[in-house]
Amino acid sequence: MNWRQRLGAFIGGFDAGQHHRRLRGFQATRAHVNALIAAAGPDITARARWLVRNNGYAVNAVESWAANTVGDGIKPISKLTDAARKEELQRLWLAWTDEADAEGLTDFYGLQRRAAREVFLAGEVFVRIRPRRVEDGLTVPLQLQMLPSEMLPLHETGVARNGNAIRQGIEFDRIGRRVAYHFFRRHPGDSTDPGLSGEIVRVPASEVIHVIDPVEGGQLRGVSKLAPAIVKLFLLDQYDDAELDRKKVAAMYAMFVTSPAPENPLAPLDDEEMPSGVEISPGQIVRLDPGEDVTVGQPADSGATYEPFQYRTLLQISAALGIPYPYLANDMVKGNFSNSRLALIEFRRRVSAWQHSVMVYQLCRPVYARWLDLAVLSGALALPGYEAERPRMLAADWLPTKWDWVDPLKDANAEIAQIEAGLKSRTQAIAERGYDAEQVDREIAAERDRERALGLDFRRPGSPAQGVQTVPLEDEVSEPIDDADDAEDRPLPDEDQP
Numbered sequence: 001m002n003w004r005q006r007l008g009a010f011i012g013g014f015d016a017g018q019h020h021r022r023l024r025g026f027q028a029t030r031a032h033v034n035a036l037i038a039a040a041g042p043d044i045t046a047r048a049r050w051l052v053r054n055n056g057y058a059v060n061a062v063e064s065w066a067a068n069t070v071g072d073g074i075k076p077i078s079k080l081t082d083a084a085r086k087e088e089l090q091r092l093w094l095a096w097t098d099e100a101d102a103e104g105l106t107d108f109y110g111l112q113r114r115a116a117r118e119v120f121l122a123g124e125v126f127v128r129i130r131p132r133r134v135e136d137g138l139t140v141p142l143q144l145q146m147l148p149s150e151m152l153p154l155h156e157t158g159v160a161r162n163g164n165a166i167r168q169g170i171e172f173d174r175i176g177r178r179v180a181y182h183f184f185r186r187h188p189g190d191s192t193d194p195g196l197s198g199e200i201v202r203v204p205a206s207e208v209i210h211v212i213d214p215v216e217g218g219q220l221r222g223v224s225k226l227a228p229a230i231v232k233l234f235l236l237d238q239y240d241d242a243e244l245d246r247k248k249v250a251a252m253y254a255m256f257v258t259s260p261a262p263e264n265p266l267a268p269l270d271d272e273e274m275p276s277g278v279e280i281s282p283g284q285i286v287r288l289d290p291g292e293d294v295t296v297g298q299p300a301d302s303g304a305t306y307e308p309f310q311y312r313t314l315l316q317i318s319a320a321l322g323i324p325y326p327y328l329a330n331d332m333v334k335g336n337f338s339n340s341r342l343a344l345i346e347f348r349r350r351v352s353a354w355q356h357s358v359m360v361y362q363l364c365r366p367v368y369a370r371w372l373d374l375a376v377l378s379g380a381l382a383l384p385g386y387e388a389e390r391p392r393m394l395a396a397d398w399l400p401t402k403w404d405w406v407d408p409l410k411d412a413n414a415e416i417a418q419i420e421a422g423l424k425s426r427t428q429a430i431a432e433r434g435y436d437a438e439q440v441d442r443e444i445a446a447e448r449d450r451e452r453a454l455g456l457d458f459r460r461p462g463s464p465a466q467g468v469q470t471v472p473l474e475d476e477v478s479e480p481i482d483d484a485d486d487a488e489d490r491p492l493p494d495e496d497q498p
Contacts, residue, residue, distance in 0.1 A: 033216045037223060038154050038168060045122045045149060048226040051233055052121060057317065057328055058226065058233055064327040065225075066116040068351050071401030073109025074359060076368055077436045079395040085383065089372075090436075092381055095139045096371065102130050102145040108367070114146055115211050115363060122149035123222025124212040126181070127363065128203065129370055140375045144367065150189060154221065156182050156200065168220050171202070178205040211362045213354065228320035236313050243306065322350060348403055360398045369394055402433040 051058035080086040100108035118125035132141040152169040171180035185199045212222045318325040324343045375381040418424045427437040
């Protein structure tokens with residue numbers, strides 16, 4: 001015990017800092033997270049990928065995370081005030097999203113989903129920006145190539161030829177800015193692509209997007225979100241396998257026949273006296289020789305502890321992953337409506353924070369900025385004054401996919417009440433659903449014109465879509481009719497006309 005520990009034991013105060021009997025075996029490392037990742041990162045990532053390939057709970061967790069963080073895609077809505085130019089920009093962006101993937105396997109929103117999966121699995125992912133030639137025939141000469149965490153070697157640490165420091169594959173200049181990434185030219189674990197194995201190539205940082213959710217200050221590389229749950233997931237899988245084998249043995253029960261000892265135990269047995277199995281069938285009566293007895297094997301059973309143990313362990317895994325238990329286990333029975341809604345609210349707050357601080361800030365905005373630059377430079381989009389007003393023209397709202405609730409009617413009524421009370425605008429409500437209010441209004445106006453032309457009206461009576469009803473002023477209200485003769489001379493209301 002050093003002098004600090006002796007002083008702490010003498011002063012007391014925080015039990016968590018003591019070294020008494022209860023905490024004697026609790027030896028926490030003081031190494032920085034970068035040193036821990038350098039030592040254990042490759043093994044953690046490899047085990048996380050193994051679990052997702054082989055464990056149902058792990059794959060369910062990662063798919064649930066990707067579906068909730070990205071869904072159909074986090075989409076931009078430009079803030080250009082010129083409606084015509086805004087519509088042209090949105091149409092060009094939508095056309096380019098189908099060409100965004102350099103591998104040609106998905107669109108830009110599919111790349112978002114893959115990025116969310118990789119960040120969950122490995123703690124990080126790299127996207128290389130690939131400018132193309134105009135003659136390549138793309139809508140905008142730009143594509144994106146996704147590189148997994150293993151492509152940037154953790155062991156690549158030292159000093160570059162230009163004097164810059166290289167730490168875990170990332171090159172920094174003298175004031176700590178990222179200037180380059182030193183990637184493997186080929187994936188180190190892909191034996192089907194052995195060419196140039198182990199060769200490292202330097203890529204400028206301006207051509208790389210590093211998507212990472214850092215958990216500690218100064219952290220350079222990512223850590224799998226599965227890390228706190230890997231041990232429990234693996235051991236629970238083994239426990240389940242053991243229970244399956246136990247049930248298999250219990251289903252193949254055996255009967256043992258005990259016979260009296262022979263008169264001469266050393267004499268050889270005849271063929272007829274050799275023991276053999278007895279096959280039985282339902283309702284069969286088996287006669288045993290005098291002195292023989294039957295014992296039925298009874299393998300041990302897991303009893304009533306299996307289900308509670310599974311549930312409690314999965315709750316711990318759920319807490320470690322930050323995934324609600326129903327999403328992890330696909331078990332919708334163990335919670336009522338109120339509890340499920342509370343869990344979803346907490347989960348969606350976490351997801352919303354991650355969407356805007358990681359996915360939008362690190363991936364969506366840089367891609368959108370590079371895309372708009374190349375769209376203007378290539379002539380695919382005309383934006384006069386773009387160079388002088390670039391920040392204003394780059395402004396956009398990134399709208400995630402709207403989450404659906406269990407009881408959407410109540411939520412819709414609550415939202416309508418908020419709009420009518422002035423607590424929120426229609427623009428805000430529509431944006432929360434992942435749509436552009438101006439585009440929605442244009443579509444509604446076009447539908448109303450088409451309905452009038454066809455003599456249709458699908459609006460509900462009393463709906464706000466019916467328009468504001470005109471209320472007559474006080475001086476326009478008809479005086480009460482006292483004279484019966486005058487009343488007979490007045491015309492009947494329209495609904496009373498024959």
